[in-house]
Amino acid sequence: MINESQRAEYEAVFAESKRRAREISGPLSDAQFNWKPPPDRWSVAECIEHLNIVARRYVPAMTAAIGARTKRAEGPYGYGWLSNKFIAAVRPGSRPVRTAKSMKPAGASGGFSSLDKANTLAEFEKLTDAYIRIVRASEGVDLAATKMRSPFLWLLRLPVGAFMEAIGLHALRHLDQAERVTTTEGFPAE
Numbered sequence: 001m002i003n004e005s006q007r008a009e010y011e012a013v014f015a016e017s018k019r020r021a022r023e024i025s026g027p028l029s030d031a032q033f034n035w036k037p038p039p040d041r042w043s044v045a046e047c048i049e050h051l052n053i054v055a056r057r058y059v060p061a062m063t064a065a066i067g068a069r070t071k072r073a074e075g076p077y078g079y080g081w082l083s084n085k086f087i088a089a090v091r092p093g094s095r096p097v098r099t100a101k102s103m104k105p106a107g108a109s110g111g112f113s114s115l116d117k118a119n120t121l122a123e124f125e126k127l128t129d130a131y132i133r134i135v136r137a138s139e140g141v142d143l144a145a146t147k148m149r150s151p152f153l154w155l156l157r158l159p160v161g162a163f164m165e166a167i168g169l170h171a172l173r174h175l176d177q178a179e180r181v182t183t184t185e186g187f188p189a190e
Contacts (some may be wrong), residue, residue: 006161010135011066013168018128020175021048025053025121026183029190033120034113037184039054045115046105047178048124052169053103055127058167062134065148065160066141083162090170100152127129135164149163 025033025044036043042050079087105113112187143161150156150163181187 001137007135007138008106010161010164010168011132013165014128014131014135017051017168017171017175018125020179021121021128024175024179025117028117028182029188030117030190032182032188033117033168035181035188036113037181037186039085040103042177042181043113044178044181045113045117045120047174047181048107048120049100049115050103052120052123052127053105053176054152054170055124055131056166057166058163059127059130059134059146061107061151062131062160062163063137065146066134066135066138074082077142077159079144079159079162079165083158083166086156086158087162087166087169090173093167093172094173095100102152131164131167138164 017034025048028044032044034043034045036046045177088094105115143164144159146160147157148160148163150158
C-alpha cells in the first residue's frame with residue numbers, strides 16, 4: 001500500500017487548492033474575476049482556467065495509468081532527478097516557466113477575460129475532486145514504477161506519483177498568482 005503520509009500529503013495539497021480557489025474567487029464579482037493586470041498577464045479567471053485545461057488531460061491520463069498497473073509496493077517513493085527537477089519547476093515560488101500554447105486559456109479582449117465565474121470554479125472543483133479520487137485509488141500501486149507520459153509534453157515520461165505531486169503544487173502556484181492579481185494596482189473595487 002502507498003505510504004499513508006505521502007498519499008495524505010498529495011490529497012491535502014489538492015484539498016488546499018480547492019479551499020484557496022474558493023477563498024480567492026468567492027468574494028469577487030465577475031468583473032474582478034476576469035480583470036487582467038496588464039493585458040499580457042492572466043486574470044484570476046485565466047489562472048483557474050489554466051488549471052482546468054491541464055486537469056482535463058491529466059485526470060484521464062492518471063486514471064488510466066493507475067488503473068492499468070498491478071505492481072504493488074509500499075512507499076515512501078522517490079522519483080529521481082528528472083522528476084524532482086519537474087516538480088521543482090512548477091512548485092510555488094519557482095521561477096516562471098513559459099506556458100505551452102496548448103495549456104493557455106483562450107484569448108481575451110482588452111483588460112478583461114470573459115470566463116463565467118460559476119462554471120470555471122465548478123469545473124475546477126470537479127476536476128480537483130477527480131485528482132483526490134485518483135490519489136485514493138492509487139492505494140497499493142507502486143507510484144515510482146508506474147510511469148505515464150505527460151499529455152502535453154509527449155517526451156516527458158515520469159512516475160505517476162511525480163505527476164501527482166507536481167500537479168498539486170502547480171495548482172497552488174497558480175492560485176498564488178491569482179491572489180497576487182487581487183492585490184495589483186488598478187484592481188477594480190467591484
